[in-house]
Amino acid sequence: MTNSDATVLDDPVGSSLGGHHAHLAQALGRAATYVPGVASFSAVPADAEARDWADLAQLLGGGQFADLFSCPAAPPSDWEPVFVLEGRQLIRPGGGPAEQADDVSGADVVELSAADVPEMLDLVTRTEPGPFWPRTHELGTYLGIRDGGRLVAMAGERLRPPGWTEISAVCTAPEARGRGHARRLIGALTARIESRGERPFLHVAEANTGALALYERLGFESRKPVTFRGFRTP
Structure with a gap:
């Protein structure tokens, strides 16, 4: 495509x-x-x-x-x-395997639910991956990684245009970074998305060069620059 x-x-x-x-x-x-x-x-x-x-x-x-x-x-x-x-905005070209490096699931990758929202909100507060609210998990599947029972990383599905699913809320607690958690979660979500015949895409701030480099290593390619804007109604 x-x-x-x-x-x-x-x-x-x-x-x-x-x-x-x-x-x-x-x-x-x-x-x-x-x-x-x-x-x-x-x-x-x-x-x-x-x-x-x-x-x-x-x-x-x-x-x-x-x-x-x-x-x-x-x-x-x-x-x-x-x-x-x-x-x-980045998209993942179709036709390739989701993640080749190693296992993208594992016992510590768990599907999150409404019961996990307090921990998800706490992780978002500490890592600031972007907008995330008490009911954001209803947009799609959210996966997390726990360490000693504590949620230290997560990523999930957000926007769902026909044939596509956006990967979002990719974040890792400061004390758990450098262990490949984000890569594994993105790989697991990509595999789920592609298994239902859809394509993954995502958005990243231009200033977030570290995240951009990670997504490109995972096979995502730039589709176009975008400008995000917010306003207050009269």
Whole structure:
């Protein structure tokens, strides 16, 4: 599959909210957002008009955070900018094995559930891999690695455009780094995703050169640069 076959990834939030994650969506007109506690991402079409922005503002409420992810549309001037972050979208070419180095599962790789959310939130607080909320685990499968019973690393599935699954929330506790945990978790998730006939993709901040190098070693290739933006509604 070439990059031109992956155009659905140009709007990964909107295509997820309108498809696989419809049960976790709130929608009004052409605007959509995730229900509270799952994700902060919102979507409007690339050709958004005043009506679309008004619908999204109504969904979110006044003075609320609108995380537009990589949507290229510019909101009205009375939407207050909150952040801009340069990043990159990467995809894994189809047809190759998920991970060759060694076993990507093992007894210490476990599937996480709602019962693990307090530990997942604690790990995210300590490592800051990106947005993660009390119900984010409902987006897909999340895997973790425990050491002495304590959760020290995790990664999971986030956005789900048709035919694709995003790997996200890749993080390792400072005291457990350098042991290959992230590589094993990404390999295990990649194998799961490809086993159901889908392709993995992910996003990384341009400044996070260490993560970018890891993903490239695992066979991911850059598809395009992206700009992540957040605003506050009027």
